[in-house]
Amino acid sequence: MATIYEVAALAGVSPATVSRVFNGNTVSPEKARAVREAAARLAFTPNKTARRLRKQSSEVVALLIPDIENPFFTALARGVEDKAQEKGFSVVLCNTDDDPGKELRYLEIAASEQMAGVILAPASDEADLGAIASLGRPVVAVDRTTPYPVDAVKVDNRAAGIAATTALFDAGHRKIACIAGPVGIEATEDRFLGWRQVMTARRAAGPENYLQHANFRADGGHAAMRRLLALPEPPDAVVTTNNLMGVGALQAIVEAGVDPAKFGLAVVGELPFMFLTPPAVVQVRLPARHLGTTAATMLLERIGGDAQPPRTIVLRAELA
């Protein structure tokens, strides 16, 4: 790998001038040409590490998501990538497994690698943004918010929960249960609150155990659904607060021999690759990719120096 010094020597200028050529500073046309020629001949690529050490920042942003195998987050990742790529930034994807420890470790890496910024789907309410925040690196929370004063992009989760529940109601269901995610995660709590709001407003609130908490994955949804079906008075419909739990619930329904076309299922999110889904299943489509592009846009604005007070952008989910 050729260095700036070799290029300078070949072009007959100082290293400083080479740097200036590549950073758009004032250099006379002849020298500029000489430098470019020398650089081309040596196949010179600036050493990013050296540049980063000097500039104390890089053109890399970190994206921390809880589950790389969840299509919602990969769609989000794609949105982030598209936007970042467009502006010449690279994206580093980190999988936190919803583990605050892993999350913290990745945040520290982001700091010590002097990444330009972080987009974070926080694993918990107490995501410790201290390290990067103190470095003045921008952070954007996505899908979930944090107590820290940072930009955020989220979905109107309560509305999504209301839409899902209302659709089941309109389809004639009354005994509507809810499979919610782990407690303490805002996105899922708001969706479950939407469900409760509808049930209360319509005076249809069922027994307490119509609310089941589960982990965010298919196995959690599956187990929760089995618990619901085993109740003395099982529900005739269910709302799940994310996509994978919906997958699990549907699986449990089918396994139990219940006709999924009759049993009401509403999912906040999309059942991935699931066109075989009985048409009766209600899906509230979340703008995952759009969430990603929006978050990336905000982050890049901040990186560009935008210093307005933190904003929260709320996107609407649409019934599909």
Place this chain on the structure above:
Amino acid sequence: MATIYEVAALAGVSPATVSRVFNGNTVSPEKARAVREAAARLAFTPNKTARRLRKQSSEVVALLIPDIENPFFTALARGVEDKAQEKGFSVVLCNTDDDPGKELRYLEIAASEQMAGVILAPASDEADLGAIASLGRPVVAVDRTTPYPVDAVKVDNRAAGIAATTALFDAGHRKIACIAGPVGIEATEDRFLGWRQVMTARRAAGPENYLQHANFRADGGHAAMRRLLALPEPPDAVVTTNNLMGVGALQAIVEAGVDPAKFGLAVVGELPFMFLTPPAVVQVRLPARHLGTTAATMLLERIGGDAQPPRTIVLRAELA
């Protein structure tokens, strides 16, 4: 962020000694203790960028995959991550979209960011490994091989194709078509060759247009399946050479009003989240995650200095 100099000053030693403490060199116990104490008090984290500049290498490996939204590759990514994490390495995920241009750009980034190594699912046969290879950074090809002499981990794709096709045969199908991926991609070609081998051996080769090429995604499989169903003498079964094309094919079958329980479908790979799949669907399970851990293990061995000649490890797929 505290630097090594501040730690040195606080501990009353030289920066060199601080470095030695953190890199396991000979330092007297008292000084070591003093340094650790000072480091703790200042919340010192070594600056990775500076260290990387000096050491000319980092503890980050790049993983280049063609499609982050394909569950096969995310499972693979998880495998890589697990192993890397275990050894204290971070993984940077890059999405090439099967675009040789993007792939090349990421390879250059990997080089100029002095990453320790690269795991690559090559977008094309001509993946240009020149840049990193010349830096002496190890590369492991995964899922697909390359003409370059590097380690590789792959699946016995022909056997997988044979298993898929044979299963359809055993179920009584004779007019078996094949939806293969784009030409020039080894993994998919071997699978299709497995199909052809069985068809020829059993003297059941159908018309030429029973072989359809498609892109690797669901929409490609969908379109190809429609073409097959529109033939004057449509097949009564089909093998798809990857998972997403299988999803698309199944969708087309259902849409066309054909009973998916009667029509034979065999997929090399797993239909993601598809337990609603008619049980008749044959899936040849690919060891995606295992592919990832194996590749990571090999890469880390190389990074550790292992210099034996390039190996290719072939994993078997199992009928499920």
Place this chain on the structure above:
DNA sequence: GTTCTTGACGAAATCGATTTCTTGGACTTC
């Protein structure tokens, strides 16, 4: 014609670690 401004550009400092070189003291060895 002298002073001031301006712009190109080289020399050298800088970012923060690692590593080589050196030094000085403790410890062997004969």
Place this chain on the structure above:
DNA sequence: GAAGTCCAAGAAATCGATTTCGTCAAGAAC
């Protein structure tokens, strides 16, 4: 006790870029 060995630890060089500072010359202003 002199010479040789060993080891901890500081000084300084190094990685490869960017950036500050200073110089010098050309052009502007009066």
